[in-house]
Amino acid sequence: MAVIIVQASRLSLNDFYQTWLHLEHNLVYVVVLSAFVLVGSTVYFMTRKRSVYLVDYACYLPPSKLKVEHDRFMKHCKLMGCFDETSLVFLDKILGRSGLGEETCAPEAMHCLPPKPSMEAARQETEQVMFGALDALFANTNVKPKDVGILVVNCSLFNPTPSLSSMIINKYKMRGNIKSFNLGGMGCSASVIAVDLAKDMLQVHRNNYAIVVSTENITQNWYFGNRKAMLLPNCLFRIGGAAVLLSNKSVDRRRSKYKLIHVVRTHCGANNKAFNCVQQEQDDVGKTGVSLSKDLMTIAGNALKSNITTLGPLVLPISEQILFFVTLVANKFINAKIKPYIPDFKLAFEHFCIHAGGRAVIDELEKNLQLLPVHVEASRMTLHRFGNTSSSSIWYELAYMEAKGRMRKGDRVWQIAFGSGFKCNSAVWLALKNVKPSCNSPWEGCIHRYPVQLSL
Numbered sequence: 414m415a416v417i418i419v420q421a422s423r424l425s426l427n428d429f430y431q432t433w434l435h436l437e438h439n440l441v442y443v444v445v446l447s448a449f450v451l452v453g454s455t456v457y458f459m460t461r462k463r464s465v466y467l468v469d470y471a472c473y474l475p476p477s478k479l480k481v482e483h484d485r486f487m488k489h490c491k492l493m494g495c496f497d498e499t500s501l502v503f504l505d506k507i508l509g510r511s512g513l514g515e516e517t518c519a520p521e522a523m524h525c526l527p528p529k530p531s532m533e534a535a536r537q538e539t540e541q542v543m544f545g546a547l548d549a550l551f552a553n554t555n556v557k558p559k560d561v562g563i564l565v566v567n568c569s570l571f572n573p574t575p576s577l578s579s580m581i582i583n584k585y586k587m588r589g590n591i592k593s594f595n596l597g598g599m600g601c602s603a604s605v606i607a608v609d610l611a612k613d614m615l616q617v618h619r620n621n622y623a624i625v626v627s628t629e630n631i632t633q634n635w636y637f638g639n640r641k642a643m644l645l646p647n648c649l650f651r652i653g654g655a656a657v658l659l660s661n662k663s664v665d666r667r668r669s670k671y672k673l674i675h676v677v678r679t680h681c682g683a684n685n686k687a688f689n690c691v692q693q694e695q696d697d698v699g700k701t702g703v704s705l706s707k708d709l710m711t712i713a714g715n716a717l718k719s720n721i722t723t724l725g726p727l728v729l730p731i732s733e734q735i736l737f738f739v740t741l742v743a744n745k746f747i748n749a750k751i752k753p754y755i756p757d758f759k760l761a762f763e764h765f766c767i768h769a770g771g772r773a774v775i776d777e778l779e780k781n782l783q784l785l786p787v788h789v790e791a792s793r794m795t796l797h798r799f800g801n802t803s804s805s806s807i808w809y810e811l812a813y814m815e816a817k818g819r820m821r822k823g824d825r826v827w828q829i830a831f832g833s834g835f836k837c838n839s840a841v842w843l844a845l846k847n848v849k850p851s852c853n854s855p856w857e858g859c860i861h862r863y864p865v866q867l868s869l
Contacts, residue, residue: 794865798856
């Protein structure tokens with residue numbers, strides 16, 4: 414455009430007149446050129462990638478009556494009568510090292526003696542979490558349920574009929590032509606998958622809102638047996654959920670918190686060890702639970718390497734890309750046996766939302782990505798305050814950073830989560846302004862107490 418303007422400024426009135434006469438005698442040329450420009454412009458505007466904005470999100474804050482202190486947890490486990498002495502010692506040991514604090518919450522059915530893991534209780538838990546988060550989201554954004562055209566719900570272990578998405582549609586009387594999806598069995602990384610699906614739908618359906626609801630059900634997935642590999646989830650998983658409002662409307666950019674930049678998904682399910690490392694199954698006496706393999710951390714590390722190999726070129730400075738590429742080529746084709754170069758992702762992101770799957774997961778990523786304690790603070794504090802809330806944990810972490818006043822305009826956020834299958838998924842967001850915490854933030858009233866000193 415600059416070159417054209419400069420050239421046009423050098424033309425005289427006579428030059429413009431001669432050009433007009435030339436075009437007047439070449440009408441076919443003018444029509445073809447005009448048609449080409451018109452069609453090209455139409456194709457461009459119809460097929461260009463639409464920006465996806467995160468208008469706001471809300472995390473569910475359980476009532477204080479559902480809190481599970483460590484002593485109360487162990488006393489309850491003893492009174493249940495289903496765990497032997499070895500299992501009780503194991504549970505106490507794991508709980509002490511888990512990184513969970515004294516304020517995590519369990520569903521109401523698990524506070525009963527004996528517990529009541531019924532279908533009705535499971536529905537009540539899920540409704541309490543989903544509707545609690547959605548009520549806060551609609552109140553904060555002033556968006557009406559009937560304005561939402563896309564709904565994606567993810568919950569791995571509780572998939573009743575009618576579906577969870579149908580429960581939401583019925584509760585809020587959403588419109589009949591809403592595009593609804595219900596993702597099940599996709600593990601703790603399912604929220605990123607749901608965001609990716611919503612993003613793809615927003616590329617197709619113009620001027621629309623999409624809601625992503627991420628939760629997990631504890632009521633029907635508590636393990637009442639004595640196999641150690643299946644007892645771990647009892648210590649780690651707690652009640653929680655989040656609702657996220659996405660938009661492709663250009664008018665929403667001004668009020669949105671973030672813009673979605675990248676989503677990178679890695680699936681290692683072709684490998685048998687990776688496929689079987691997190692599995693819902695029955696033990697020898699028919700008790701159902703989720704089994705976690707000893708190889709879980711190794712498999713997660715390999716999945717992370719695959720994921721950052723794809724993500725790195727999209728976000729890293731060119732200097733880091735060159736170093737990473739050179740060592741990769743040297744090891745693969747020259748057998749140089751050089752230690753693989755770990756890119757410095759601190760140059761690409763200001764904030765990290767690492768899935769709060771457990772203390773070991775956070776420790777491993779902090780070590781592998783060479784992060785500083787401040788970079789994993791949000792993950793550790795989320796695990797301490799809320800426990801492992803499965804796929805929604807990355808939203809509690811984002812809320813923590815906002816509550817601390819750390820999110821500035823232009824900051825880049827990396828959400829990274831792992832899930833059964835085995836999957837490693839990443840989402841990259843760009844802060845569009847200095848982000849303040851929304852009303853009804855899960856950290857309201859307690860953020861001043863964090864970070865807390867964790868015991869080793």
